[in-house]
Amino acid sequence: MLDTETKVATCKVECGGESGTGSLITPKIVLTAFHCVAEAIASDSDVSVTFNHSSMTSELKARILSYDKVLDVALVELEVECDITPIKLSGLLPQGGSRFYSYGWPVSKLTMGHRLEGSIIQTFDRPKLGSNIEVSIDEELSLSDYQGLSGAAVVCNGACIGVIRISVEKTIGAISIDSLYDFLNEYGVRVETNDEGYKYQDLASRASFNEEFDRFSIAQESCYIFLSGAHGIGKSTFCETYIPIDSNLERLGTYSFTPSKNSKNATQLAQPQEFFNWLNMQVSILITGTPGRKETGDYSELIAKTEQLFIKLSEVYSSKNVKGVLFIDGLDEIERQSAEALSKFIGLLPMTLPHGLLIVLSAPNYEQFATRLGNRLGNDACISMPALTDNSVRDFCYRTIAEEHASSKNVSLILERVQGHPLYLRYLIDLVNTGASSHELKDLPLIDGNIRKYYDLLWLKLKEDNDAVNLLALAVRLRCGIPINHFTTILSSNEQSILVREHANKSLS
DSSP: OOHHHHHHTEEEEEETTEEEEEEEOSSSEEEEEHHHHHHHHHHTOOEEEEEEETTEEEEEEEEEEEEETTTTEEEEEESSOOSSOOOOBBOOOOOTTOEEEEEEOOGGGTTTOEEEEEEEEEEEEEEETTEEEEEEEOGGGOOSOOTTOTTOEEEETTEEEEEEEEEETTEEEEEETGGGHHHHHTTTOOOBOTTHHHHTOOOOOOHHHHHHHHHHHHHSOSSEEEEEOOTTSSHHHHHHHOOOSSTTEEEEEEEEOOGGGOSSOHHHHTSHHHHHHHHHHHHHHHHHSSOOOOOOOOHHHHHHHHHHHHHHHHHHHHHTTOEEEEEEEOHHHHHHHOHHHHHHHHHHSOSSOOTTEEEEEEOSOSTTTHHHHGGGOOGGGEEEOOOOOHHHHHHHHHHHSOGGGOOHHHHHHHHHHHTTOHHHHHHHHHHHHTTOOHHHHHTSOOOTTOTHHHHHHHHHHHTTOHHHHHHHHHHHHOSSOOOHHHHGGGSOHHHHHHHHHHHHHHHHO
16 A cells, blocks of 8 residues: 555544544544544544545544444544545554554644654554554654544554554554454454465365375475476465475475565565565564564675574474474566576575475476575475366366356366366366356367466457457556556546456456
């Protein structure tokens, strides 16, 4: 979320003699602090909400929708919907040392408003003094009195991760969005969490490969393993969802460069500082149950610090008599963007790993990276991700195809076409669920393990439609998601008709 979007979605909340700050979290709901609107709750009176963006000031009446006195939060419902992008909410607790910013309306600057910047000092598993996030304010932006900033959003990594509550000495206390999850969920307010990508996703069985991978890993000494496989064969999904069957293995986590798993691009994620802080957080959580602080350092310092973290992991896993497994997925994504970034990232990894630790590197093929990886591993440490078995594909089809389309003929056609390729399987099931006939399925190519053949077929049809091509070109240039109704304003009538048609098809599915 852009800084300016946060500013525009921040509002002044006034109730009787009290004044505070709120954030638009849906087109009609504002999140603020309970004590800012306590008077309206007691008297069942209206609340005044003012958005002050550009040259226009918009003052709206609102009513109390819900509140939690213990958490010191309240939801205020506006009389009309706002044509403002709501603030994105994240249920992830930030790392100590992370930077944050906030906008609000302190009583000393009720006309102009104020922007805070600073650092996350610490977080707590359970609230203390009603807060579980403590932040410090940069000196040049500090105020003598923070009254009026209660209810302001604490924004970290592009999303609101907490709500300001109180001033404590020279720091500020905030309650995390994670603590408000159940309260917000009751009113359908969406909160991003770390496991949304896979928590509710039905996956085709990989039981046989899981067993093979466990046997292969147990047979290796403490070393690097290379997991290869065609594009779309399921490497990233396996890295994200792997659970050891063998009790002698324990999964640490997955550092992924694949674009769908992270808002940062592969080049950003490949920066030594990024990986070190992620690893430091994982190791700290493993040992103490709390994330470590963000640290800085030059390249040589980070190499040494990273090796120390691996040694610490070795000590932990060796004491438990198990092997720890760390996945690093999508090396090809870095190389596609920056060969230099890939070399620096690999330079962080020690030539040999300490006892009790396995690092699994994942990409389509080992040969592409053999020279850069050097003596860290060889062909004997490579394992290939196989296609899905016919039984796995068949079972998955009957689980995920809508009942009215789940005929044995359709399932047989899908089985024949996908040849065990998971991504192609997903595409074809989506087609069937949107009403594609068996004749249309027959016209789809046998991809022989190469998903590019399917993409080429789609492109052959698309490139004949200039409006469709223009629509795609506009969509891929967007730097962040925007509402459909905003997007349509920049489209021609023909492009709008294509978008409406595709959006309708998606809704029907």
